[in-house]
């Protein structure tokens with residue numbers, strides 16, 4: 001690793017060699033956002049043919065011409081300068097794998113006079129936490145960013161998080177993101193599908209059991225709470241836990257202790273709890289099918305996960321990312337009519353359904369362009385009959401309109417910054433705003 005000399009102070013070789021000892025990707029920045037050193041792990045995870053040394057962090061990671069906060073995003077470097085302490089954020093970065101959310105932890109380093117001179121930036125790509133066939137989450141629509149803002153706020157704390165959202169909205173990915181951006185990131189992330197657990201198994205799966213605790217327990221087995229020690233326990237479909245089991249979970253959360261089935265020994269749990277549900281838990285509490293005390297325990301910090309129809313502006317980005325994931329060796333794209341058709345579809349199954357639709361379409365398509373003919377019938381709906389764009393031609397316009405309206409509602413900076421954020425020129429933005437006003 002060869003540091004570039006900074007405009008200000010010379011980089012301490014000790015600092016540079018320290019970074020090299022770290023196994024996670026790290027870079028060193030100066031106060032002017034310049035990357036002055038990058039370790040081997042960084043180059044392995046994010047390296048491209050072009051060296052990053054001497055370039056600005058916002059240009060390398062975001063391709064922005066100016067710092068993130070001036071482009072309408074939160075900048076951990078500015079925040080750390082103000083707070084004087086470590087800052088954590090989630091940012092969508094350009095990586096060799098495409099765009100991906102990266103958990104950033106930025107620590108200020110002071111010089112002999114106590115002045116912040118450098119920043120050590122640790123980057124954990126979300127793909128470190130991805131499951132089989134998965135991949136990190138993408139999205140930049142306002143509703144999605146709002147959710148990420150909540151994720152960034154709660155991740156460093158120990159508070160129990162409840163993710164509420166329809167099926168297929170990406171709740172498990174959000175749970176992984178919370179884990180990856182938390183101080184527990186280096187420890188296990190253990191996901192439990194509560195709907196798939198029969199009542200008889202729930203306790204022994206969660207808490208483990210001793211040998212001979214019940215018929216078939218031929219060996220002692222540690223439970224999932226133990227497997228997640230030091231890390232995060234993700235309870236998916238928490239609303240499906242039967243009432244009888246809810247009290248056992250409550251006891252664990254209230255006392256922080258548990259017993260293996262067949263044992264009297266009290267064990268200490270060291271978990272951070274993230275739960276998810278697509279059910280209306282509050283209503284379930286009202287009708288008596290979910291315990292109120294448990295509801296308050298798991299719901300310290302609720303995060304609504306938006307359905308795809310509320311983040312339609314993300315459709316093109318999601319399509320590109322998911323196509324790359326379902327068919328990594330092909331360079332599949334969507335024709336405009338096909339994208340229009342998807343934009344007009346309601347996607348009750350959200351991102352999971354979009355992924356399935358694209359996977360099926362990729363199998364139907366021999367070339368590199370997915371067209372209307374390759375899309376499944378439920379997506380084509382009524383409009384498929386004459387394959388006419390007429391019924392669907394509004395789709396893309398609707399998509400763009402909504403994206404622009406969402407962006408306008410959220411953006412409080414200058415028009416110029418907004419244009420930059422949307423990746424269009426200022427002139428194009430003005431033209432589009434004019435069109436919008438005309439309806």
Ligand SMILES: Nc1ncnc2c1ncn2[C@@H]1O[C@H](COP(=O)(O)OP(=O)(O)OP(=O)(O)O)[C@@H](O)[C@H]1O
Nearest residue numbers: 134136137138139167168169170171172173351352
């Ligand atoms: N923002 C996103 N970016 C990329 N892929 C996503 C995103 N959100 C969801 N996915 C993909 O969609 C699928 C469903 O995601 P996930 O399992 O996290 O949803 P869920 O809300 O937990 O669903 P369920 O409620 O049914 O358990 C996965 O394949 C996931 O990789």
